[in-house]
Amino acid sequence: KTIVVATKNPGKAREFAKAFAAQGLAVKTLLDYPHAHQVNETGKTFAENAQLKANHFAHELQLPVLADDSGLMVDELRGLPGIRSARFAGDHNDAANNAKLLVELGGVPAEKRGATFHSTLVLAWPDRPADDLIVDGEVRGTILTLPQGDNDFGYDPLFFYPPLQKTFAQMTPAEKNQVSHRGLAIRALEKQWPAWWAA
Numbered sequence: 047k048t049i050v051v052a053t054k055n056p057g058k059a060r061e062f063a064k065a066f067a068a069q070g071l072a073v074k075t076l077l078d079y080p081h082a083h084q085v086n087e088t089g090k091t092f093a094e095n096a097q098l099k100a101n102h103f104a105h106e107l108q109l110p111v112l113a114d115d116s117g118l119m120v121d122e123l124r125g126l127p128g129i130r131s132a133r134f135a136g137d138h139n140d141a142a143n144n145a146k147l148l149v150e151l152g153g154v155p156a157e158k159r160g161a162t163f164h165s166t167l168v169l170a171w172p173d174r175p176a177d178d179l180i181v182d183g184e185v186r187g188t189i190l191t192l193p194q195g196d197n198d199f200g201y202d203p204l205f206f207y208p209p210l211q212k213t214f215a216q217m218t219p220a221e222k223n224q225v226s227h228r229g230l231a232i233r234a235l236e237k238q239w240p241a242w243w244a245a
């Protein structure tokens with residue numbers, strides 16, 4: 047069985063592939079459907095954007111489609127970059143986004159560097175809008191003053207998770223999946239797989 051994840055982000059794709067492999071589910075992404083049309087993420091919330099992506103591609107591909115809209119909400123920046131996390135510094139460039147985050151938090155002391163990673167997942171079916179599933183996951187951490195760790199997905203090298211005393215970029219994929227916003231959302235979703243599809 048295969049599930050299509052409506053993403054072009056290789057970091058997300060890796061995490062979904064790993065999590066769903068444990069369920070015997072193979073993952074395809076938009077990179078497997080190069081002719082699929084783009085969708086503009088015009089929503090004002092993670093949920094709206096995840097709905098837009100999931101519904102658009104479920105309809106276009108006529109397959110069940112899972113979309114993830116996610117981001118980092120920094121306390122001191124009153125929730126920014128939030129839904130603009132991918133393009134915080136302009137283009138989608140993780141290094142530039144991390145550099146901008148460090149500049150914006152310049153001089154902010156450790157105890158004020160709290161942040162939340164959020165993921166909203168929507169699983170949409172072609173022609174069954176009433177059966178869309180929507181779940182969220184969140185995790186708290188703090189933003190370091192220097193990047194730590196080799197995983198180069200997004201803000202992971204700056205996001206320090208106090209219970210394990212590591213950044214997300216210093217964790218193994220399995221460790222991150224245990225505690226991350228996306229891992230939590232995936233497990234919430236798995237509890238809701240509809241019986242008519244899960245078999």
Ligand code: ITT
Pocket residue numbers: 052053054055058087114115116117118129131132133143163199200201202214226228
């Ligand atoms: P798709 O829309 O193609 O899925 P995207 O990267 O544009 O890819 P989003 O609009 O949901 O997706 O932006 C999410 C951004 O939030 C992502 O690019 C990272 O900058 C950040 N982000 C989300 N989850 C993250 C994680 O687990 N680790 C590090 N950064 C993350």
